[in-house]
Amino acid sequence: MVKENLEQVRENIKKACEKVGRDVSEITLISVSKTKPVPMLQEAYDAGSRDFGENKVQEIMDKYPVLPQDIRWHMIGHLQRNKVKYIVNKVFLIHSVDSLRLAEEISSQAEKKQVEVDVLVEVNIAQEESKFGTSREEAISLVEEIAKLPHVHVKGLMTIAPFVENPEDNRKYFRQIKELSVDIMKKNIDNVSMGVLSMGMTGDYMVAVEEGATMVRVGTGIFGERNYNI
Numbered sequence: 001m002v003k004e005n006l007e008q009v010r011e012n013i014k015k016a017c018e019k020v021g022r023d024v025s026e027i028t029l030i031s032v033s034k035t036k037p038v039p040m041l042q043e044a045y046d047a048g049s050r051d052f053g054e055n056k057v058q059e060i061m062d063k064y065p066v067l068p069q070d071i072r073w074h075m076i077g078h079l080q081r082n083k084v085k086y087i088v089n090k091v092f093l094i095h096s097v098d099s100l101r102l103a104e105e106i107s108s109q110a111e112k113k114q115v116e117v118d119v120l121v122e123v124n125i126a127q128e129e130s131k132f133g134t135s136r137e138e139a140i141s142l143v144e145e146i147a148k149l150p151h152v153h154v155k156g157l158m159t160i161a162p163f164v165e166n167p168e169d170n171r172k173y174f175r176q177i178k179e180l181s182v183d184i185m186k187k188n189i190d191n192v193s194m195g196v197l198s199m200g201m202t203g204d205y206m207v208a209v210e211e212g213a214t215m216v217r218v219g220t221g222i223f224g225e226r227n228y229n230i
């Protein structure tokens with residue numbers, strides 16, 4: 001099932017690319033495997049997936065040692081500063097940096113482990129109370145501050161759009177974050193690139209691709225519904 005789902009999602013991404021004249025190689029599909037058991041991740045791996053997204057430090061620590069080492073782990077959930085040390089040398093990209101204090105902790109733990117860590121700044125583009133992320137207004141100054149840290153490198157922006165029935169309702173937010181990333185790019189800040197735009201989930205990834213996403217994070221569409229009660 002996972003294999004068929006993956007193929008379907010890839011096909012949809014291809015269609016969205018064709019619609020707006022983008023090359024499908026510009027988009028990385030992240031298989032969001034939170035709450036899912038290792039055999040399901042292995043299935044996705046066998047079907048060609050190398051990028052996996054998790055939102056809990058513990059789950060990354062459990063899955064990391066038992067799955068192939070060429071997997072790129074993406075930390076996409078809220079990250080507590082006291083847990084940074086456990087994953088700083090295991091993850092390919094941290095999508096959820098929303099404060100200078102968190103970025104400082106990542107830099108200091110990275111120094112201890114002698115690694116360099118790539119991060120995205122999470123922006124709460126729809127200004128939802130329930131969501132983490134910096135505001136659009138604060139994003140630029142936050143990026144400028146993080147840029148000064150030695151072992152952290154800002155590679156772009158991430159956003160979690162509102163949960164909507166109709167994905168078209170999120171198009172405006174995807175556009176806004178794309179504009180924000182272009183604004184930041186134009187500032188030519190040292191140690192900052194804006195090549196990555198992580199946006200779009202199962203309900204709206206095609207619209208996100210049309211609006212410039214370079215990473216889409218798809219969970220349910222690949223692994224099925226999640227059961228949080230087990």
Ligand SMILES: *Cc1c(COP(=O)(O)O)cnc(C)c1O
Binds near residue numbers: 219220
């Ligand atoms: C769970 C999660 C996803 C995937 O959500 P689906 O709707 O299942 O595709 C994407 N991004 C983040 C940050 C998540 O926590």
